[in-house]
Amino acid sequence: MSQPKIVVLGAGYAGLKTVKQLQKKNVNAEIILVNKNDYHYESTQLHEVAAGTEPAGKITFKVEDVLDKNKVTFIEDTVTLVKKDEKKVVLAKKGEISYDYLVIALGFESETFGIPGVNEFSKPLVDIKTAESCRAYLDNNLANYAKSKDEADLSIAVCGAGFTSIEYLGEITNRIPKLAEKLNFPKDKIKITCIEAMPTLLPMFSEKLGTYGIDILKKRGVNFIVGTPIKEIKENTVVYEQDGELKELTANTVIWTTGVRGSAVVGKSGFDERRGRVVVQDDLTVADYPEIFMIGDVSAVMDKESNRPFPTTAQIALQQGIYVGNALAAKLSNQSIDAFTYKPLGTVASIGNNVGLGNVMGKEVKGYIGSIMKKNIINKSLVTTGGTKTLLKKGRFDYYH
Ligand SMILES: Cc1cc2nc3c(=O)[nH]c(=O)nc-3n(C[C@H](O)[C@H](O)[C@H](O)COP(=O)(O)OP(=O)(O)OC[C@H]3O[C@@H](n4cnc5c(N)ncnc54)[C@H](O)[C@@H]3O)c2cc1C
The missing domain is CATH 3.50.50.100 (FAD/NAD(P)-binding domain)
Known part of the structure; x- marks a missing residue:
């Protein structure tokens, strides 16, 4: 039987952490990571590069340097669309790729508020x-x-x-x-x-x-x-x-640093979103699409105490990445997993x-x-x-x- 195919979109905090957790769990699946650049950057330090106090090299590293090439295939390409009902992703250069499980972690864009x-x-x-x-x-x-x-x-x-x-x-x-x-x-x-x-x-x-x-x-x-x-x-x-x-x-x-919104790909792909963010289920999947996880700045995780979404941060994105890695490992071995809980540090x-x-x-x-x-x-x-x-x-x- 062929292995299930997990496709992760975005090698920021959320996407890269998911892949690293899948590597660690040694899941029996084909894993593909797509990112528009061949490098990961620490978004939390972008202001230093913008101000000129640090060079870009200080906050970037090659994605492939931290992947286990026997377990993960890296594709450097831009995601233009998710065809969620066909279980396919459209890439700018390489065309369509199919998936059994999809993790959308495409991060943030500038918000102009019109x-x-x-x-x-x-x-x-x-x-x-x-x-x-x-x-x-x-x-x-x-x-x-x-x-x-x-x-x-x-x-x-x-x-x-x-x-x-x-x-x-x-x-x-x-x-x-x-x-x-x-x-x-x-x-x-x-x-x-x-x-x-x-x-x-x-x-x-x-x-x-x-x-x-x-x-x-x-x-x-x-x-x-x-x-x-x-x-x-x-x-x-x-x-x-x-x-x-x-x-x-x-x-x-x-x-212009007034705020950010989630990736425009989310809206273009027909997800029910607000400012590029989708309110996710307790297990970080999208309603009606149990095979699609949405994490990092494209997701809104509700804080049950305040009834408002937690702010999108690198901190929550990393915790979501670990959770999704574990959740996929559990799904593939027919085990259940508790709901995601965020622990603000x-x-x-x-x-x-x-x-x-x-x-x-x-x-x-x-x-x-x-x-x-x-x-x-x-x-x-x-x-x-x-x-x-x-x-x-x-x-x-x-x-x-
Ligand atoms: C200056 C600044 C300071 C911050 N400080 C903090 C802080 O102190 N603490 C904190 O917790 N958070 C902080 N944040 C917020 C934090 O950086 C974000 O919440 C976090 O980066 C979200 O992680 P992510 O993985 O969802 O997205 P990102 O880090 O944005 O990663 C998304 C990845 O997807 C790739 N990508 C995007 N679109 C496409 C596409 N169409 N196709 C293929 N690849 C694509 C990008 O290249 C990127 O690699 C800060 C943000 C900024 C800008």
């Missing part, structure tokens, strides 16, 4: 290519000031004040003094503005902790404009609403290289200790996806600078 001009006049931060493009955009504008003497070249607008925006601001405020020397611009003329629709900043933390983080950024020169929805992005201009009036901010660097945000703040196992952490905690979490997650060898190769033990 605001005009976002795609044309601002830079999103969602993968390695966009992060490198953000870096080049910022560096070119800052370098251009020496010739142009146009203060808009030194004006940076960060749209949104969520986790990604705050971590990006932490990195650029660390790097700008060094860039000012290198590119010869007056650092006191730098203008960094962060515009946020919601009235509260860092609402996931206590007010005291959130204020601590925001005050650090303010001291480094960031101006926060809050409770002010962005209405349009025009060339070198952010239009926002304040007290019922439209106002304009001029900036030659406009970074805490959240830590970085503010540049030496400051972190957040909650770890019920305790608040901040400052240098917070930064060490953050680096430990990232390194632990790298070991989970890439193994200890990858961690050692990346040499990420820079706790002291």
Whole structure:
């Protein structure tokens, strides 16, 4: 009898962890992993590449380096559609592949909320290519000031004040003094503005902790404009609403980090979704499709206490990957498995290289200790996806600078 075929889409935290768990369980199945690049990237560190404080190589590794080639076939291709009723996946280059079990882990994309001009006049931060493009955009504008003497070249607008925006601001405020020397611009003329629709900043933390983080950024020169929805992005201009009036901010660097949505492939494939996310069953499968698992940023796992979905994070994506690896191993040997339960371990945000703040196992952490905690979490997650060898190769033990 031929082996059942498991196809995993996406080699991010969720997809790669699923495959690694299937390898570990030594399941008797043909396993195929599809990813649009030949590398995995640590999405949680994209802000460092975007700000130019780390090169892309520091947060990427080859997918095939962590696969057991005797157990898994890797296909580098882009998924364009899932034909869920035919049990087939359509790939951009290689055409259709069939499956018996499918794991959809295609991750996130930038969310424009339909605001005009976002795609044309601002830079999103969602993968390695966009992060490198953000870096080049910022560096070119800052370098251009020496010739142009146009203060808009030194004006940076960060749209949104969520986790990604705050971590990006932490990195650029660390790097700008060094860039000012290198590119010869007056650092006191730098203008960094962060515009946020919601009235509260860092609402996931206590007010005291959130204020601590925001005050650090303010001291480094960031101006926060809050409770002010962005209405349009025009060339070198952010239009926002304040007290019922439209106002304009001029900036030659406009970074779009207002939020993310799940992969567009989910909607195109006819799944019942909201912003690219599907509310999954207790076993992370899709209603009416017990052979399809949806995990990571394309899934919404309901928190039964709050009756709201858990936030999509790398943390939940990794736990889902382990669960699905185990669930598939159980299915293939006709065993049952308990429902997925998410165990949140805490959240830590970085503010540049030496400051972190957040909650770890019920305790608040901040400052240098917070930064060490953050680096430990990232390194632990790298070991989970890439193994200890990858961690050692990346040499990420820079706790002291
Ligand atoms: C700057 C930043 C900081 C963050 N910080 C944290 C944090 O501190 N803690 C935390 O827990 N979470 C954090 N997150 C959120 C976290 O990164 C995501 O929740 C997580 O990456 C989701 O994992 P995933 O596997 O679903 O998707 P992804 O990591 O996005 O992986 C998806 C994979 O699918 C591939 N892919 C996408 N589309 C296609 C296609 N059509 N065909 C083939 N392949 C495709 C991609 O190339 C990628 O390899 C952060 C996010 C950002 C952007």
